[in-house]
Amino acid sequence: MHKSAARYLIFFQYAGTKYSGVMKTAAEQAVEGVENHLEIAVRKLKPVNEVSVFISSRTDTGVHALCNSAHVDIQRRGDKPPLLEQDLVDALNFHLKAEPIRITRAYRVHSDFHARYRAVSRTYVYRFAAGLRHHTEMPVTEKDLCWALRDTRLNIDAMQEAAALLLGTHDFSTFRALSSETPFKNPVKTLEKAQLDPGVSFSQRHFHRMCAP
Amino acid sequence: MHKSAARYLIFFQYAGTKYSGVMKTAAEQAVEGVENHLEIAVRKLKPVNEVSVFISSRTDTGVHALCNSAHVDIQRRGDKPPLLEQDLVDALNFHLKAEPIRITRAYRVHSDFHARYRAVSRTYVYRFAAGLRHHTEMPVTEKDLCWALRDTRLNIDAMQEAAALLLGTHDFSTFRALSSETPFKNPVKTLEKAQLDPGVSFSQRHFHRMCAP
Structure with a gap:
């Protein structure tokens, strides 16, 4: 039993x-x-x-x-x-x-394990599609999988430099919304890694003609 | 006008x-x-x-x-x-x-251009997800984008070797279905390139933990 x-x-x-x-x-x-x-x-x-x-x-x-x-x-x-x-x-x-x-x-x-309280880290992935003139230019294979940056050129070096400032352990109090839970949450967080990788679209990985965005 | x-x-x-x-x-x-x-x-x-x-x-x-x-x-x-x-x-x-x-x-x-008759080549991409025990293991980000090979290990070297035999110009008569159009179609085709690339899933490209298939 x-x-x-x-x-x-x-x-x-x-x-x-x-x-x-x-x-x-x-x-x-x-x-x-x-x-x-x-x-x-x-x-x-x-x-x-x-x-x-x-x-x-x-x-x-x-x-x-x-x-x-x-x-x-x-x-x-x-x-x-x-x-x-x-x-x-x-x-x-x-x-x-x-x-x-x-x-x-x-x-x-074990029966005292708790997924939320025992979590030790999270990783966030943000995907941007750069170089589109209009949102209708989003490749069909990237639909709902990235955010269109229209008429924007990213300066990856500058972003990497700025991201490096966030690395390490910091008090993020000024970045958080106030709520009834605020006093119970620790605003001190450690950012272990912040990485920017120029990517390619699904099409670009598979196909190298002019017509495939 | x-x-x-x-x-x-x-x-x-x-x-x-x-x-x-x-x-x-x-x-x-x-x-x-x-x-x-x-x-x-x-x-x-x-x-x-x-x-x-x-x-x-x-x-x-x-x-x-x-x-x-x-x-x-x-x-x-x-x-x-x-x-x-x-x-x-x-x-x-x-x-x-x-x-x-x-x-x-x-x-x-030009007004005499014809997309079909002036086409000079085609490229086909076939995507397989290997190493799945069951089709429900297909990552959500690969849904409808690849074919699940269950319990199959691909021998990429052997496939590459076999594909090389198809390179060049050959008469593919024995591979085609017969139809009323058959006499008008040229069975002699040239295969310029046949390439096998081990790939990674969407998850694997973005995330390097054990849990992400």
Whole structure:
């Protein structure tokens, strides 16, 4: 008999275009969060416990994640042994299949593990399409995957130089919004790396003719 | 007065997932071709002539194009001068905006130019996602952009060696389907280049953690 729930740390990715963000939205909202779909998928496994997915990192409307994480408890009926990590990945992906959300890894973790409080770092990727005269010039393969900078030339050297000033440990108090949670959050953060890489579009990687932007 | 139509060579790209292919479909078909939308966009420019878009390269259902081409004649009303090349690009993209189809270039060409008969070469790109155990493991950012090879290891060296045998000029008669058009098509083709490049996924390019496939 396995009376206690098994806790899992899951890593997942999503194309955020159609979601309100990662966090769960109330049932009456038209646009849903990624978390709604994760919880629906976990419930399809018919656990006996109430299902709550604890997301480590909030993302806003339209923002994608290559690797977000969360933890979830799953207690199976009767004498069923805990799900194996890979079986959990496969089962959740099976139930998510209509959604642009993919579970990439699952790890069984200790019952006091918390995805948000134990998170140690985050990486943000910002993608810009430079050199477009108009947003309609965005290549179809980059749609919803980058931000169009129209009539703008980036000075990568200057940006790299400015980014270097942010490296290290700083007090970011002046950059944050004030809220009731402010006193409980530490404004001192460490930026380990800030990197600017000139990229190429999907077309440019595959095709080297004049006509492919 | 500009009595004659101006002919343009246009280059365009599309995400083919939602189309029946590039070629025009009959009005009663539920799934449309890319050409239907190109012709609708050209008609929105209110030319006085009947609009026909002549596509250079056929692509099948679900196939994308980074750079297909076509020619089209546009005769404007009364004393309007022919559209400038860049204005044609912008106007067509404006009218196509709901569709994943983008005009990338337009060139005014001689009235006897034909996009299909004057085409001199084509480049095909085939993208495979290797190392997936199941199609649900496809990264969300690669959806509809590659073919999943499940439980398959590619031997790139052997493939490169085999591809080299196809280089040069050969008679491909035994590879083609027979149809009423067969006698009019030349089965002798020249393959200039066959290249295999190990690639990385969108995630791998941007993110170097264990969890990002």
